[in-house]
Amino acid sequence: MNIQWYPGHMVKTKKQISESIKLIDVVLELLDARVPISSKNPDVDTLIQNKPKIILLNKSDLADPNITKEWIEYYKNKGIIAIDIDCISGKNMNKIYPLIKELLSDKIERIQKRGIVGRPIRALVLGIPNVGKSTFINKISKKSSAQTGDRPGVTKNKQWIKVNKEFELLDTPGILWPKFQDKKVALHLAYVKAIKEEILDIVELCVKFLEEMLHTNPKILQERYKVDIKNDAYLLMEDIGRKRGCIVSGGDVDLYRTANIIFEDFRNAKLGRISLERPLDMDGDETDVEVKTN
């Protein structure tokens, strides 16, 4: 199975991001809390140069909360601020601006000393496709529009979205393509649907997913699908399909339907809150996205 991206997009998007970087004070890097290694674009830190950054571990509602804690601790030890959020419920959304203020306290003080008033802090949201950039921007701005909407005389600049009177977001987030250093990164991104399924063989993908689950979380499969655990992921998938009534005429298992059911379950946390990557899977430093293969 070969998964490829289109490098043409990357050149354009990198240029856009470099141009946006000049306008902003802080970068909000969205990662998928279930796959913080794979959902990180390794070029981010070069692209953003020395701009302060906060990592937002999004979709934390789908991730294992204990592993998310490990990640926050991991970043903290590296001097990087990270926070778990969930753009559906809005969890921790109100902590973001206070964190930014803390991170930029020196800069804010400098600006104030120069007597400049009303200069908002401006942020850029960055992340790979499907990590939740649009949902994040909608959520954080909607929440605050109620607070700021009744203030007259606020000139609206289309390019910026007001979060509060001191804080704005660039309305077009930076889309970064993930980088596939190894096959596991590509697979993890496909499992969380960061890669379009049309370019993948979903049955083959599901066999891989079950192999990984057999390795890390076999009980979950047993409990959810009431199947006996066996080492052969393909046979296991057939069992799951049979249990779920995914049978075509002639009695064969409809593996395509089975794969769809299993991925739906995983992506909606019906298999529980599962994180596929932990800090101890990290090889090297934060900018290195290699995932250790089993």
Ligand SMILES: Nc1nc2c(ncn2[C@@H]2O[C@H](COP(=O)(O)OP(=O)(O)O)[C@@H](O)[C@H]2O)c(=O)[nH]1
């Ligand atoms: N469960 C869950 N789903 C989320 C969260 N944030 C975004 N999503 C979903 O992820 C999908 C992609 O989100 P979108 O904002 O379009 O991603 P973008 O491509 O980065 O702009 C959508 O179906 C969102 O509803 C979250 O925190 N939790």
Ligand SMILES: [Mg+2]
């Ligand atoms: Mg979007």
